[in-house]
Amino acid sequence: MARLVVRWPARLPVNLMIGALLVALVVGVAALSLIWTPHDHAAMTIRNRFQPADGVYWLGTDQLGRDIVSQLMVAARNSMTVALVAVLIGGSIGVALGLLASALGGWVEDLIMRVADIGFAFPALLFAIMLSAVFGPSLTIAVAAIAFINIPVFARVARASANQVWTRDFVAAARAAGHGRFAISRDHILPNIAAPVIVQGTIEFAVAILAEAALSYLGLGAQPPSPSWGRMLSEAQTLMFMAPHLAIYPGLCIVIAVLGFSLLGDGLRDITDPRLKRRRA
Amino acid sequence: MQLDRVSVAFGAAVALREACLQIEPGTRLGIVGESGCGKSMLGLCLMGMIPDAGKVSGSIRLNGKELAGAPEHVWRRHRARDVAMIFQEPMAALNPLKRIGDTVMEPLEVHEGLSRSAARARALALFDEVGIPDPDSRLRQYPHEISGGQRQRVLIALALACNPSLLVADEPTTALDANVALRIIDLLVRLSETRNMALVFISHDLAAVARATQQIAVMYGGDIVERGPTAQVLGAPRHPYTIGLLGARPGLDNRGRGPDGRRKRLVTIPGTVPPLFELPAGCRFSGRCTREIASCALQRPQPLALGAGQVAACHLLGQAHAGAGAS
Amino acid sequence: MTAPLLELHGVSRRYRMPREALLRPPAVLTAVNNVSLTLAPGQTLGIVGESGSGKSTLARLVMAFERPDEGTVLFEGTDLNGLSAGALRMARRRFQMVFQDPYGSLDPRRRVGWSIAEPLRATGATDSPARVKQVLDQVGLRAADAEKYPHEFSGGQRQRIAIARAVVTRPALLVADEAVSALDVSVQAQILNLLMDLQEEMGLAMVFISHDLAVVACICDRMLVMKHGDCIEAGETSRLIASPRHEYTRSLLVASGL
Incomplete structure (x- = not known):
């Protein structure tokens, strides 16, 4: 029904193309891990520990003889899943709250946005540590924490964009047609704030990957034997001088994933934000 | 200033096609x-401010000096001194963070090399000339503190600062209320007369142009379709587009109800202005013209002198003319 | 004389301006001050x-987008501001609006047909296609145009779409706020003629708001x-043009070239 009208510039911005390439790489590898990995990522062969990279173990093995490529691939999938679920949950609640604030205005808007400000001021890691202390560390807690910190971000973006859309004549026309605030929010406001929300979502995806890695590093994310870039890093830390490659590879993966989504988000903003749109002849 | 067969093209889109104009000193x-229709593009041509993507051909002469294709630094010498411009939106043309006095005095100090106190005296004199009351305190105010009409007067003062011999006004009254617009028009006319300064008044508003000018050029789709003395062209238009435009304008004779009790309808021009790159190759108005003949869409009508200084480009007029000549 | 369709009795609307100083009370802007008017069915x-001057605020008051601080707005004898939210939404099918900006008044992300049918859906009517x-x-567009998006149309065509949406519920009153001001003269004439046609076909009453006296004079009784x-002068169009009583009206006449 509603269509996202994005006018593609004749030349796509460089950051968009690089971002899309990196994201495609990470997502592709994560998807591939569903059907195929070179080895079982959890199979320990103590005999083969600290194997160097060769034809069998492409990037070598770790201190327990597990294949690093397989672990990185499954970890990518875990990371994507956590980020996706967390951003979707946080985004949906945040956008809903932002739309509500914008539609109702007055003290409701003030209340929602002040609470969002408080949420903004709350350090995400601290919140995750607090939740883990209460419920015990698990992936679900990590997802919940990351989702929670996303709520105020999306609420702000949604409300700011929605407030602009509310001043447009077609919204007044919808009111004249006899629609109420909620129908207008659903039919007109939501489709018209989709672009900035999607841009924000992409950038938040990068933030969520980073947050998941940090939580896993602290042992508050994915629990063994499920691999995670963050935990691979923390485990490699003690072996830093003996086997530096164990720390380098997961670190590189985090950089690629975060950079990819950040660039993609920036690029999307460049082509959808009219204020940044350069004049084209 | 003289324009001879000036065209401006952006790729396949022709924004201005072989425009010929002559502006005598002191005329409007x-x-x-x-x-x-290309009227703003024509204004930019006079200022040498065509966007980089536009390709200009033809001849633009200022006091006999050829300026078409001249580089930016040559044009810059002539801007402000010989040709100056004012725009539609006076707020956008003023720096909101600068006091009006500083905005007006800066070019005087930079270009004319005046001292600060001399520049101030000139600014006060200019404000007085354009009818800004209490100029002393205006100099200290910021653009948002004065009304739209006053802002336009400030811009006119700014444009006059270096005594240009030609002032290009692009829709100077469109953003203003009718009463204010009227006073701005009268001011421009008075300035043109007292300073012997030529004025090019660009507007979509026929009533405003009628009041402001002696000569008129009617444009459509990048072509000048008709030109001549203002009273002559508006009083006895010959080009079908001019006739349509005048008929479409609500006025006294198309107001009220007809004998059947129904409200009188306005004369309309069917269709809408096509985008620049979809304009017909021949007469730009073909396809919308109600009196179209076969050659209209294919062949470009040449401007035809109709007497009393009136010139129109239309095949029908050419035919009538040739017919009259033969008999 | 028939019963009036629309009546405004002593309507005022004031806005509180942002506070300039902490201790001084905020300034109050009176956008509409004690305006009364009546409009019979089918009249303009x-x-x-x-x-x-407050003319757009007056439009918003007539459309019940805003409540007057004083006075009443009666439409077909009912006080619009006394209705419940639901009843007001249903009542809206009888009075509709056309806006100034043909680019802003249509949702860019919706097909034209969807936008036109919106008032039908909102007021629970059926048989929309x-x-x-x-x-x-009726507004001079093709049925296939319903499948297109607003950016595929020119300004004049968009204003036709906006008018189609406004008359789709067969309203008794159309409020047109600067509906032709953003259009070129030749297109403006087309839209004015269209409004006159619709008015005669549908017996539509109109409140036609414009800064251009010439345009108003050509379409209004x-x-x-x-x-x-403030309302400074009111009356028959021909009388107002022939012998304006107020100096301000006279200056508007001069400015419009009439």
Whole structure:
């Protein structure tokens, strides 16, 4: 029904193309891990520990003889899943709250946005540590924490964009047609704030990957034997001088994933934000 | 200033096609047309401010000096001193963070090399000339503190600062209320007369142009379709587009109800202005013209002198003319 | 005389300006001050004034987008501001609006047919596709245009779409706020003629708001001149043009070239 009208510039911005390439790489590898990995990522062969990279173990093995490529691939999938679920949950609640604030205005808007400000001021890691202390560390807690910190971000973006859309004549026309605030929010406001929300979502995806890695590093994310870039890093830390490659590879993966989504988000903003749109002849 | 067969093209889109104009010192020329007709492009031509992507051909002469294709630094010497411009939106043309006095005095100090106190005296004199009351305190105010009409007067003062011999006014009254617009028009006319300064008044508003100018050029789709003395062209238009435009304008004779009790309808021009790159190759108005003949869409009508200084480009007039000549 | 369709009795609307100083009470802007008017079915009332004269606020009051601080707005004898939110939404099918900016008044992300049918859906009517086709034809567009998006149309065509949406519920009153001001002269004439056609076909009453006295004079039986929120002169269009009583009306006449 509603269509996202994005006018593609004749030349796509460089950051968009690089971002899309990196994201495609990470997502592709994560998807591939569903059907195929070179080895079982959890199979320990103590005999083969600290194997160097060769034809069998492409990037070598770790201190327990597990294949690093397989672990990185499954970890990518875990990371994507956590980020996706967390951003979707946080985004949906945040956008809903932002739309509500914008539609109702007055003290409701003030209340929602002040609470969002408080949420903004709350350090995400601290919140995750607090939740883990209460419920015990698990992936679900990590997802919940990351989702929670996303709520105020999306609420702000949604409300700011929605407030602009509310001043447009077609919204007044919808009111004249006899629609109420909620129908207008659903039919007109939501489709018209989709672009900035999607841009924000992409950038938040990068933030969520980073947050998941940090939580896993602290042992508050994915629990063994499920691999995670963050935990691979923390485990490699003690072996830093003996086997530096164990720390380098997961670190590189985090950089690629975060950079990819950040660039993609920036690029999307460049082509959808009219204020940044350069004049084209 | 003289324009001879000046064209401006952006790729395949021709924004201006072989425009010929002559502006004598101290005269007032109006350029009218609807949005996208090329009237603003013509104004920019006079200022040498065509966007980089546009390709200009033809001849633009200022006091006999050829300026078409001249580089930016040559044009810059002539801007402000010989040709100056004012725009539609006076707020956008003023730096909101600068006091009005500083905005007006800066070019005087930079270009004319005046001292601060001399520049101030000139600014006060200019404000007085353009009818800004209490100029002393205006100099200290910021643009948002004065009304739209006053802002336009400030811009006119700014444009006059270096005594240009030609002032290009692009839709100077469109953003203003009718009463204020009227006073701005009268001011421009008075300035043109007292300073012997030529004025090019670009507007979509026929009533405004009629009041402001002696000569008029009607534009459509990048072509000047008709030009001549203002009273002559508006009183006895010959080009079908000019006739349509005048008929479409609500006025006294198309008001009220007809004998059947139904409200009188306005004369309309069917269709809408096509985008620049979809304009017909021949007469730009073909396809919308009600009196179209076969050659209209294919062949470009040449401007035809109709007497009393009136010139129109239309095949029908050419035929009538040739017919009259033969018999 | 028939019962009036629309009556405004002593309507005022004030806005509180942002506070300039902490201790001083905020300034109050009176956008509309004690305006009364009546409009009979099928008649057209013009409202003329410069920017800031309160004419758009008056339109918003007639449309019940805003509540007056004083006075009442009666439409077909009912006080619109006394209705419940639901009843007001249902009542809206009888009075509709056309806006100034043909680019802003249509949702860019919705097909034209969807936008035109919106008032039907909102007021619980059925049979929309056939009705949409009918109004598209009425405003001089093709039925296939319902499948297109607003950016595929020119300004004049968009204003036709906006008018189609406004008349789709067969309203008794149309409020047109600067509906032709953003259009080129030749297109403006087309839209004005269209409004006159619709008015005769549907027996539509109109409140036609414009800063351009010439436009108002050509489409309105009676008009009302506003300045700074006050109604300074009202009466038959021909009388107002022939012998304006107020100096301000006279200056508007001169400015419009009439």
